[in-house]
Amino acid sequence: MALGKNYEGQNCSLARALELVGERWTLLVVRDAFYGVRRYGDFLAHLDIPRAVLADRLATLVEAGILQRHRYQNSPPRDEYLLTDRGIELWSVIYPLMRWGERHFATGEPLRTFRHAACGTEIDPASRCPACGHVDVPPGDVESHTGPGIPAQPRQDPVSVALRQHPHRLLQPLF
Template sequence: MALPRTYEDQNCSIARALEVVGDRWTLLVIRSAFEGVRRFDDFQEALGVARNVLTDRLTRLCDEGLLRRVRYQDRPERYEYRLTRKGVELWPAMMTLLLWGDRHYAPDGPPTLVRHAGCGGALTPRMTCSSCGAALEPTDVEACPGPGAVEPID
């Protein structure tokens, strides 16, 4: 039996949030947006997702107010997608999921390390720096390859 796509019968904020972000491609689009990806073709290249699926996810994220479309070219008309405040508020949840995945599903070590750009300390589950204790926001960190990173094929 297939699970329904919506949870209107459940009075639960987790279920309601899952209606928006509970799909694999949606979370990967958001991850890419945090990594600085903004244009459709760049999302498609980074994710390897079918164009129709990507169009659907970007439209949904814009409709839900997590991304906004900003025109960057008139002829032909082209847009980029930028995180809104609502989208940026997903950062702690995304980082918690990343750290959880590192603990349980990264046998060769984390593929990506999230470091405090100010001092190089690691991101902790409390969204603070392991070295200096600073509270960290998305603009305070940088990602670098970790021990589990896959080497690019030349």
């Protein structure tokens, strides 16, 4: 979606945003980055995405300044992908979309809930904390909890297991 035949006729900021973030898989990669996924292999295992597509999406996101690549060890050389501030701002899109999908297309109870780390209250679809009145709770103050709708046979990849294990603060590394 990004190159070649894009939305160039639409001189609208929504169209420009969608050129970057509207491609298949892209928003799920960004969601995983909020969950603390940072390495190629972990995105791969958690998303069941073709390897070539993942490599392409990561490169596009880095180029767009949504992720940044960071060398976290030298031997062997390994990089991790971290959300930039620009990427972190996408929480205000991802979270409402998640809640919208949950309200209208959920099959049973939610699999995951998001709570205000400071007070433990579930955050509303507009990112407000009903308890402490905090509006626009930033993702760094959000804790992901396993929800009541967790399936009988949950996924066994390391990322899914770690996410189930215990409440986890967004943006913090999973491992």
